[in-house]
Amino acid sequence: MNTVAPAPAPVALRRSVELTVDGDPVIAPEGTTILQACRARGIEVPTLCYLETLAPVNVCRVCVVEVDGSRALVPSCSRPVAAGMVVRTDSERVRTSRRMVLELLASSVDLSTAGSDVHRWIEQYGARPERHGPAARAADRDHAHAGHHEAPAVGAAATVAQPVKRDNDQYVRDYAKCILCYKCVEACGEEAQNTFAIAVAGRGFDARISTEFDAALPDSACVYCGNCIGVCPTGALMFVSEHDLRARGDWDESRQEVTRTVCPYCGVGCNLELHVQDNRIVKVTSPLDHDVTSGNLCVKGRFGFEFAQE
Ligand code: SF4
Numbered sequence: 001m002n003t004v005a006p007a008p009a010p011v012a013l014r015r016s017v018e019l020t021v022d023g024d025p026v027i028a029p030e031g032t033t034i035l036q037a038c039r040a041r042g043i044e045v046p047t048l049c050y051l052e053t054l055a056p057v058n059v060c061r062v063c064v065v066e067v068d069g070s071r072a073l074v075p076s077c078s079r080p081v082a083a084g085m086v087v088r089t090d091s092e093r094v095r096t097s098r099r100m101v102l103e104l105l106a107s108s109v110d111l112s113t114a115g116s117d118v119h120r121w122i123e124q125y126g127a128r129p130e131r132h133g134p135a136a137r138a139a140d141r142d143h144a145h146a147g148h149h150e151a152p153a154v155g156a157a158a159t160v161a162q163p164v165k166r167d168n169d170q171y172v173r174d175y176a177k178c179i180l181c182y183k184c185v186e187a188c189g190e191e192a193q194n195t196f197a198i199a200v201a202g203r204g205f206d207a208r209i210s211t212e213f214d215a216a217l218p219d220s221a222c223v224y225c226g227n228c229i230g231v232c233p234t235g236a237l238m239f240v241s242e243h244d245l246r247a248r249g250d251w252d253e254s255r256q257e258v259t260r261t262v263c264p265y266c267g268v269g270c271n272l273e274l275h276v277q278d279n280r281i282v283k284v285t286s287p288l289d290h291d292v293t294s295g296n297l298c299v300k301g302r303f304g305f306e307f308a309q310e
């Protein structure tokens, strides 16, 4: 019997677009963003709310660039390239805007556990958060109502400081470190987990990430997948194990080894990155570039490691 080979799948062809970035001609596939075009050229553009596995939400505005013909600076993480576009990534206007964003964030949020890039950008753009004055007294943000924000004392910098939330054995929520990048909300919602346990509550300066009715995590819809921890850029969401080691002054990444392995719990084959310090697993991450899981895990892969080290 003759068999007929299946027709090859149609190849999606993408047209190329020619634009100018910082004076140089650049060719990028149609539909890619300015940020992707910049990264392909090795041009660094800072980002906070952007992650390649999530849809851009455009909230931090630290990635802005100047585009000829555009009155406002444009967010490079979401604006697609267009033929003839003229982009400047490092003009005085761009640098001033990034400096302002970084300075306001650093004056109101505890960035002590944010990635090293954030601290480098603060230096690089000349942000001086200290000029806003000493940090104001922590407020009870969970009870703040829209329109009732209390201004801080004159000369003090308003902050998002509030007590650490520790209401379960898996992870800690320290929203004094939250820059409201929305990544956790996206990861918990339609971008990955579809659990929708957390969202933004409040408005203006009193906006904060919250469970429904500010319920403790065990009383909320949370299923402890930890995908929110995996995307948090500041350490506001943190494994209990990491949080406790940091509190004791024992957290030391130079003593940690990261071993990639396959989750033993089921047949999906999620990849795990075991972070091991002093022969103990201290946290588990998952590689963003894995084509099955894109950095996401379930509760077993993320937190079910204690059995290995009893
Ligand atoms: S652990 Fe999972 S379900 Fe719980 S808040 Fe985070 S992303 Fe949502």
Ligand code: SF4
Binding pocket: 177, 178, 179, 180, 181, 182, 183, 184, 185, 209, 228, 231, 232, 233, 234, 235, 236, 237
């Ligand atoms: S908790 Fe982390 S991921 Fe969520 S909004 Fe705040 S900084 Fe972003």
Ligand code: FES
Binding pocket: 046, 047, 048, 049, 050, 057, 058, 059, 060, 061, 062, 063, 064, 075, 076, 077, 078
């Ligand atoms: S990284 Fe583009 S708006 Fe936040």
